[in-house]
Amino acid sequence: MKLGIAWRLGLALAAVGVLAAGLTGYYGYSASRQLLVAAAEERLLTATRVLVRQLAVGLDNTARDVLLFAEHPMAARLLARSDPALLARSEVNSALLFQRMLATHPEYYQMRLIAAADHGLERLRVDRDNAGVLRVAEDDLQEKGHYPYVFETLALPPGAVYVSRAVINHEVGAHAGLEKPSLQVAAPVRSADGQVLGVMVINVDLDRLFDQLAADLPPGLQLYLSNGAGEFLIHPDRSKAFAFDRGQSALLQDSFPAAEALVKQQPGLPGQLVTSVEAGVDGAAQVAAFVRQPIAGLRSEEEFILGLSEPLELVLKESEHLGAVSLRIVLAFSALALLLAALLARALSRPIAQIVLAVQRFASGRQEPGVLPLERDDEIGVLARSIDHMQQQIGAQFDSLELKQRELDHLASHDSLTGLANRRVLLERLDHALAHAKRNGSRLAMLFIDLDNFKEINDTLGHAAGDAVLRTLSQRLRLLVREVDTVARMGGDEFVILLDHADDPEAITAVAEKVLESLVQPVLYGGAELVAGASIGVSRYPENGSNATELIAAADHAMYRAKSSGRQRAMFSESDVG
Numbered sequence: 001m002k003l004g005i006a007w008r009l010g011l012a013l014a015a016v017g018v019l020a021a022g023l024t025g026y027y028g029y030s031a032s033r034q035l036l037v038a039a040a041e042e043r044l045l046t047a048t049r050v051l052v053r054q055l056a057v058g059l060d061n062t063a064r065d066v067l068l069f070a071e072h073p074m075a076a077r078l079l080a081r082s083d084p085a086l087l088a089r090s091e092v093n094s095a096l097l098f099q100r101m102l103a104t105h106p107e108y109y110q111m112r113l114i115a116a117a118d119h120g121l122e123r124l125r126v127d128r129d130n131a132g133v134l135r136v137a138e139d140d141l142q143e144k145g146h147y148p149y150v151f152e153t154l155a156l157p158p159g160a161v162y163v164s165r166a167v168i169n170h171e172v173g174a175h176a177g178l179e180k181p182s183l184q185v186a187a188p189v190r191s192a193d194g195q196v197l198g199v200m201v202i203n204v205d206l207d208r209l210f211d212q213l214a215a216d217l218p219p220g221l222q223l224y225l226s227n228g229a230g231e232f233l234i235h236p237d238r239s240k241a242f243a244f245d246r247g248q249s250a251l252l253q254d255s256f257p258a259a260e261a262l263v264k265q266q267p268g269l270p271g272q273l274v275t276s277v278e279a280g281v282d283g284a285a286q287v288a289a290f291v292r293q294p295i296a297g298l299r300s301e302e303e304f305i306l307g308l309s310e311p312l313e314l315v316l317k318e319s320e321h322l323g324a325v326s327l328r329i330v331l332a333f334s335a336l337a338l339l340l341a342a343l344l345a346r347a348l349s350r351p352i353a354q355i356v357l358a359v360q361r362f363a364s365g366r367q368e369p370g371v372l373p374l375e376r377d378d379e380i381g382v383l384a385r386s387i388d389h390m391q392q393q394i395g396a397q398f399d400s401l402e403l404k405q406r407e408l409d410h411l412a413s414h415d416s417l418t419g420l421a422n423r424r425v426l427l428e429r430l431d432h433a434l435a436h437a438k439r440n441g442s443r444l445a446m447l448f449i450d451l452d453n454f455k456e457i458n459d460t461l462g463h464a465a466g467d468a469v470l471r472t473l474s475q476r477l478r479l480l481v482r483e484v485d486t487v488a489r490m491g492g493d494e495f496v497i498l499l500d501h502a503d504d505p506e507a508i509t510a511v512a513e514k515v516l517e518s519l520v521q522p523v524l525y526g527g528a529e530l531v532a533g534a535s536i537g538v539s540r541y542p543e544n545g546s547n548a549t550e551l552i553a554a555a556d557h558a559m560y561r562a563k564s565s566g567r568q569r570a571m572f573s574e575s576d577v578g
Ligand SMILES: Nc1nc2c(ncn2[C@@H]2O[C@H](COP(=O)(O)OP(=O)(O)OP(=O)(O)O)[C@@H](O)[C@H]2O)c(=O)[nH]1
Pocket: 417, 450, 451, 452, 453, 454, 455, 456, 458, 462, 463, 464, 465, 466, 467, 470, 491, 492, 493, 563
């Protein structure tokens, strides 16, 4: 189907409408997604910074706890082992305090007092086990001098606190702490004279610590902790936490490439970033925030990078509703655009079709012209009125041309002076009449009339008088014959009357007599009576000829005989073609 210009315009407008609605919806939808992602990044970063702050506070509190015990005189007394009675009481009291501490701090799983002497022999130790909290029997106490948290702490200045690297605790007999991700927080114990007697150590269960920290986080968030090198210590996928402890590698920068900037950052400086990855935990896209935070005020080789991530799907959940609303709006606008386009196309195509029909009808010259939308006051109305005006102009010019054509036809076929048929028309009609007569076996007669003494009128009264005589006599000739008969002026003062169905010679003679009588009647001109008269030669078909030339020649010849026989008479042709 070929579409008209109005429909094509309508469809183009509809397409523009649909496109505009679609693009608006699409950009609104994608802008909302970007805003949601940006808001999630901001939210995650804030939450991560809060967590880092809580971690620092937590470690600080543990450091305070360690210092409290390390600097208490009871610790020095226990390690100095000077007074046996005092020692026994101190042991009981200290063990009680250690047990109270473990009871109130679920993240602590071990508290120990370790001597600098005897290869770092544990002097007092309270462990958490599956049943609760227990004081480790003297026989089970171990030598720990070879562990960094012992010999490095022994070297610390007064008041300093050591924080170990995050490790999995493989120490034999560690009860609940065995194979736990741990931090050892330790401080040296000194005698009153400043001599280093041993160390006070609290073992922190990292999992419990972060369970506490993350307890208030909204659901759906995932927690990451790595050391300064990017090795995961806490990961939603437990197989990635402490992978280095199993001789494997699971690095923050591998899971979140942007985090490499934090890993490579100069130690001791804080840093933060937000990032998005296409395939995070479970292969789902994630939005994440990471913060690197040095442990301020504590002696540690460790720095932590803490992070939170949220699945992109969760972040964009709100945009799904917006997307559905956008889609409905786009569909509604598209339908509206199509409807408007159809209405516009109809509104345009109707008057255009009217104009086309009117122009076609006008072009094909139909009697009933098409109706133009003349009353419209828009461009189509202007066009219709212009076409109407043009049609009227063309119609008027056609009428004028037709008139002129008729005048030309008349001029070409009639004598201008008398209005009678001219020689050309006479010959046409004669041919026609001859053909008809031959077919029907009918007869024709031709009267060749030449005025007598006409020259004299011209010569005496002038050409105008001659013209007046010619006009008057022509009128008389026309009135003498029937409608079907032809009266023609051959030129000068010569006329021919062609009589159709002229079977009877007497009837022909009667016509010739009437002609003679009529033409000899005077013509009034300028108060004078002018008399011409005429001589007539008569030829007949088929007697005197079978074609126009023969019949005219025969009549002409008979006319000359009438002239030479004394004028004012009619004579029949004597020529016989038979
Ligand atoms: N006024 C006028 N005269 C014409 C016209 N056409 C021809 N004539 C004149 O008509 C005359 C015709 O000549 P003739 O037939 O020899 O003159 P005539 O006096 O009738 O001679 P006969 O036929 O022998 O009687 C000429 O003088 C032409 O000049 C015309 O249209 N108007």
